[in-house]
Amino acid sequence: MKKIVLLTALSISALFAQVKESVEVPYIPFEIKMGKGFDAVQADCLMCHSFGYILNQGPQSRKFWRGKVDKMIEEFKAPIDKKDAKIIEDYLFENYGNGKEQ
Amino acid sequence: MKRRDFFKTSIAASAAVLGTTSLAAGETHQPNETRQVSKYAFPEKRPLITYSDRPPLLETPLSVFTQEFTPNDQFFVRWHLPDIPTHIDPDTYTIHINGFVKKELKISIQELKTDFEQVEVNAVVQCGGNSRSAFTPIPGGIQWGSGAMGCAKWKGVRLKDILDKAGLLEGAKWIGFNGREKAAYFKTPNFVREIEIDELDDHVIIAYEMNGEDLPYLNGYPLRLVLPGYYSDSWVKMLSNITVTDKYKSLFFMDKAYRVPDNECECETPENLAKKTKPITIMNVKSVIGYPENGAKIYHNSQVVVRGVAWDGGYGINKVLISLDDGKTWEEAELKEDLGRYSYRAFLFGFKPKKYGKLNIMAKAVNSLGEEQPLSKDIGWNRGGYKYNGIHVVNVEVV
Numbered sequence: 001m002k003k004i005v006l007l008t009a010l011s012i013s014a015l016f017a018q019v020k021e022s023v024e025v026p027y028i029p030f031e032i033k034m035g036k037g038f039d040a041v042q043a044d045c046l047m048c049h050s051f052g053y054i055l056n057q058g059p060q061s062r063k064f065w066r067g068k069v070d071k072m073i074e075e076f077k078a079p080i081d082k083k084d085a086k087i088i089e090d091y092l093f094e095n096y097g098n099g100k101e102q
Numbered sequence: 103m104k105r106r107d108f109f110k111t112s113i114a115a116s117a118a119v120l121g122t123t124s125l126a127a128g129e130t131h132q133p134n135e136t137r138q139v140s141k142y143a144f145p146e147k148r149p150l151i152t153y154s155d156r157p158p159l160l161e162t163p164l165s166v167f168t169q170e171f172t173p174n175d176q177f178f179v180r181w182h183l184p185d186i187p188t189h190i191d192p193d194t195y196t197i198h199i200n201g202f203v204k205k206e207l208k209i210s211i212q213e214l215k216t217d218f219e220q221v222e223v224n225a226v227v228q229c230g231g232n233s234r235s236a237f238t239p240i241p242g243g244i245q246w247g248s249g250a251m252g253c254a255k256w257k258g259v260r261l262k263d264i265l266d267k268a269g270l271l272e273g274a275k276w277i278g279f280n281g282r283e284k285a286a287y288f289k290t291p292n293f294v295r296e297i298e299i300d301e302l303d304d305h306v307i308i309a310y311e312m313n314g315e316d317l318p319y320l321n322g323y324p325l326r327l328v329l330p331g332y333y334s335d336s337w338v339k340m341l342s343n344i345t346v347t348d349k350y351k352s353l354f355f356m357d358k359a360y361r362v363p364d365n366e367c368e369c370e371t372p373e374n375l376a377k378k379t380k381p382i383t384i385m386n387v388k389s390v391i392g393y394p395e396n397g398a399k400i401y402h403n404s405q406v407v408v409r410g411v412a413w414d415g416g417y418g419i420n421k422v423l424i425s426l427d428d429g430k431t432w433e434e435a436e437l438k439e440d441l442g443r444y445s446y447r448a449f450l451f452g453f454k455p456k457k458y459g460k461l462n463i464m465a466k467a468v469n470s471l472g473e474e475q476p477l478s479k480d481i482g483w484n485r486g487g488y489k490y491n492g493i494h495v496v497n498v499e500v501v
Contacts, residue, residue: 021189022188022189023145023146023188023189023319024145024188025144025145025155025156025158025188026142026143026144026155027155028140028142028152028154028155047184047286047287048183048184048285048286048287048290049154049156049157049184050154050155050156052152052153052154052155052159053153053154053244056153056154056244056245057240057242057245058240058245060240064242067242068242071242075291075358076285076287076290076291077287077289077290077291078287078290079287
């Protein structure tokens with residue numbers, strides 16, 4: 001209540017002011033590797049999440065990355081076609097793989 | 103970096119002893135504490151450890167956990183979906199209560215602050231995947247260190263009081279909570295949580311204030327569900343809708359995510375995943391050391407005060423034990439004031455390092471039920487990397 005009264009009196013408050021305008025979440029230029037298939041990664045992955053999600057997983061097996069792509073399609077309903085899914089899997093394994101298939 | 107190398111060596115060493123790849127069996131160790139804060143500051147936040155900008159994922163540095171309350175500008179952030187509103191008008195924002203109720207309600211923020219009893223609760227909010235980087239092979243998900251958590255003084259209105267005003271109809275059993283975050287695609291499941299009405303107690307509130315300020319935008323401004331004792335997946339942010347139902351609705355974030363094996367140890371192996379799983383719900387007993395930090399140098403014969411916080415799912419912390427000899431002997435730390443059973447309990451422990459060289463400082467919390475933290479290596483692996491609560495070990499050097 002006190003805050004609302006203050007607001008009317010001063011028509012600005014430090015706390016409310018921060019959300020009275022649109023807030024801006026900074027863009028972070030995550031350093032992702034360029035490589036074969038990157039266009040598909042950019043088109044299909046970036047719609048929903050930053051590259052931070054990919055980098056954060058560390059080097060992983062082909063099975064791991066395939067599972068991630070499948071999860072995005074099956075659970076989160078990302079409209080990624082079969083061809084792109086394979087291209088993304090290959091890109092992830094090639095650039096962020098641990099060399100193991102399983 | 104040193105710690106990581108150490109783990110690599112120890113994993114390789116144990117693999118050699120067993121003659122198999124022990125990696126495949128699933129192992130647990132100390133979480134990754136090597137990450138630094140980013141140079142980018144998010145709205146209303148100081149620079150924090152940053153995993154993603156969209157959706158925003160920010161972790162609090164461990165050094166903050168020497169006090170009972172986590173400052174709002176250092177409080178961790180975790181959203182699930184990429185599209186979160188960038189503008190909220192507090193004058194027109196309303197929360198809707200509908201479903202199995204006698205009277206549907208639309209309540210404005212001002213009405214919440216004037217038409218209901220105002221209450222406060224001190225409570226820890228912790229991601230179920232906090233410390234996930236402790237698990238090998240890595241479970242999918244954000245590889246958090248131990249800072250995906252915080253404790254605040256929450257102020258708001260009891261959920262019970264709101265439901266009383268709406269009036270529950272006969273057969274009302276479940277409550278669904280929906281916030282304003284949205285997916286990029288229409289078909290992506292919304293982040294909706296459900297809890298059973300029986301689980302509700304007077305501590306469950308709809309909060310508009312955190313540590314005496316409006317909720318920060320990234321912590322769910324203007325309203326969030328506060329569910330003391332529970333992991334944060336149920337603490338829905340930017341809460342906009344409460345729907346009472348007679349039946350449990352099948353939802354991705356309830357049925358697939360945030361679950362652990364439904365067995366005694368809540369564990370499994372990568373080759374032999376448990377068939378039955380259960381939701382993570384109530385937090386287990388845990389503590390972290392905020393000072394000193396891993397890799398710190400402390401002076402020989404100086405007055406060192408180890409500080410940290412301990413908490414559990416609401417039974418209350420009974421004691422925190424410190425070991426300076428790799429777990430051979432334990433001494434009780436001093437507990438600071440009890441600020442409520444859902445709050446952090448701050449602890450401190452003073453000592454004079456007498457021996458030069460490497461020293462491991464370990465902290466183990468025990469709750470009022472006698473439950474205590476296990477050693478990292480004794481925690482079973484699980485595919486989601488949830489509920490890690492290993493004894494924290496900080497390596498320092500006495501110089």
